[in-house]
Amino acid sequence: MRYITELFSNIFVLTALASWAEAQVLKTIIHAIVNKKFDITRLFGDGGMPSGHSATVTSLAACVGLVKGLDSVEFAIAGIVAVVVCHDARGVRLETGKQSTILNEMQKTLKLLTSQELPEVKLKEFVGHTPTQVAAGIIMGIVNAIIVYNLFI
Structure with missing residues (x-):
């Protein structure tokens, strides 16, 4: 039980999950507006605007950078993973x-x-995602990390 408490009190995990959820909700709303119909599967689907993958990994990297420092090994790991995921979302998966x-x-x-x-x-x-969708996810992730950092850390 302690592990679950630790997991859900981890600000890095919470920031990343919140960014993913925000991106997925926004993606569903945008998809409904553009296509003039609501599709609940977009809440958990891939592709679309903004990139949930990019928002998730970028918010994690930004939060780690803000808390641990840009010269930390933790930021190096999170930052490189974020670059790989964003590149993959825009490249191979597209x-x-x-x-x-x-x-x-x-x-x-x-x-x-x-x-x-x-x-x-x-x-x-x-x-996959277009470069604009990935960029929107990156911006969303960075903004969310800054908000969390200023409000809770």
């Missing part, structure tokens, strides 16, 4: 989403052309 879109369309076309029942495999298309 390209994976584009490829999924094309493959899903190819599958539909093949099904129409052959008139055969093919196995239904729908690939996830919302998996």
Whole structure:
């Protein structure tokens, strides 16, 4: 039980989780406005504006930097992880989403052309982020870390 108490009193964990939750709620609202329909799955889904991954890791790194110092080993670890995650969200995962879109369309076309029942495999298309979505997540993460630091530390 002590471990759970320690985990949920860890300001670094709480800051990162709060940033993730804020990004996911905002992403769901933006998706509903743009698409004119509410989709609850966006609360836990990947892709979209802002990047929840970027907000989470950036807020953690910024909070660690503010508390432990920019010259600490903890900040070095959190900062490098944040760079890798943000780069991956914008790079590899964005390209994976584009490829999924094309493959899903190819599958539909093949099904129409052959008139055969093919196995239904729908690939996830919302998996990555545009540079703007990543930048928004980074800004959100840094702002959240600064707010938490000034209010609670």
